Amino acid sequence: MAVTQPIRNNEDIIALTNYYLNLKQYRNHVLIVLCINTALRISDILSLTWDDVYDFKRACFRNSIDIFEGKTKKSKIIALNQSVTDALEQLALEFLHSGNPIIMNKRTGFAISRVHAFRIVRSAGEFIGLPYHISPHSLRKTLGYHSWKNNVGELVLSELFNHSSTATTRRYLGITQDDLDAVLMGLDYSDSNVNKSKNKEVEKEITINLNCVLVMLL
Numbered sequence: 001m002a003v004t005q006p007i008r009n010n011e012d013i014i015a016l017t018n019y020y021l022n023l024k025q026y027r028n029h030v031l032i033v034l035c036i037n038t039a040l041r042i043s044d045i046l047s048l049t050w051d052d053v054y055d056f057k058r059a060c061f062r063n064s065i066d067i068f069e070g071k072t073k074k075s076k077i078i079a080l081n082q083s084v085t086d087a088l089e090q091l092a093l094e095f096l097h098s099g100n101p102i103i104m105n106k107r108t109g110f111a112i113s114r115v116h117a118f119r120i121v122r123s124a125g126e127f128i129g130l131p132y133h134i135s136p137h138s139l140r141k142t143l144g145y146h147s148w149k150n151n152v153g154e155l156v157l158s159e160l161f162n163h164s165s166t167a168t169t170r171r172y173l174g175i176t177q178d179d180l181d182a183v184l185m186g187l188d189y190s191d192s193n194v195n196k197s198k199n200k201e202v203e204k205e206i207t208i209n210l211n212c213v214l215v216m217l218l
Contacts, residue, residue, distance in 0.1 A: 004135060004137045004174075005132070005138065005141065006142040006144070006146075006173070006174045007138060007139070010146075013036065016128055016130075016134075017032060019032075019124045019127060019128055020120075026087070026090050027103060027104070028120045029090070029091075030087045030088060030091050030103065031045070031103050031136075032120075033083055033084055033087040034084060034087075035121065035136045035140060036143055037084050037143065038080075038143075039078065039140060039160050039161055040065075040069075040078060040140070041069070041071060041136075042114055043070050043114065044069055044071075046101070046112065046114065047067075048065070048103070049098075049099060049100060049102065050095075050097060050098060051099065052065050052066075052102075053065060053088055054088075054096065061085050061088060062080065063080060064077050064078060065078040072162045074162055088102070103117070121135055121138070121139065122134060122135060125138075144157050144160075144161065145173050145174055147160075148175070149179075154166040154170060154173075157169050
């Protein structure tokens with residue numbers, strides 16, 4: 001069985017995220033946004049109701065989700081970033097209702113099945129031309145991989161994913177030899193590199209000073 005891999009290309013992530021949005025299929029759009037922005041497993045995403053993300057008393061979206069994870073049996077607080085809130089707001093215009101699942105099957109009134117969720121994600125990947133199949137798990141790994149690329153430590157990611165150890169997280173991230181090579185190829189201890197950094201700082205200081213002069217003249 002092939003190991004699920006993250007989506008490594010930023011342009012592919014953007015295309016995937018926008019696919020259902022452009023089709024105005026807002027439920028499917030929210031599904032993908034939640035998968036790629038919350039680190040939650042698909043089973044936990046499908047268990048979410050509007051009450052989890054929206055405060056009906058205050059009539060506003062919550063800043064975080066307080067959830068009891070089905071697989072780990074651990075409580076977890078997940079922050080809702082702007083991408084998630086924007087997607088939810090669009091879907092809420094039609095489907096916001098206390099007690100209803102967010103990713104709802106309109107015909108049954110219940111959450112869609114995991115199989116249905118997998119089809120939604122896989123279909124989007126196929127339509128944007130990804131050369132490999134993706135799943136909700138791929139999107140969860142994508143969050144971890146790009147967080148690691150942006151220098152988020154393995155210890156933090158281990159906590160985010162509720163892994164038992166950083167070794168598990170290291171395997172989970174899908175780091176390739178190309179990623180490791182890029183770290184080494186990016187190193188430069190030469191004097192020329194130091195001088196480049198100093199020149200950039202000088203240029204920045206000159207720009208700031210010029211701006212100050214222009215403000216005084218105005």
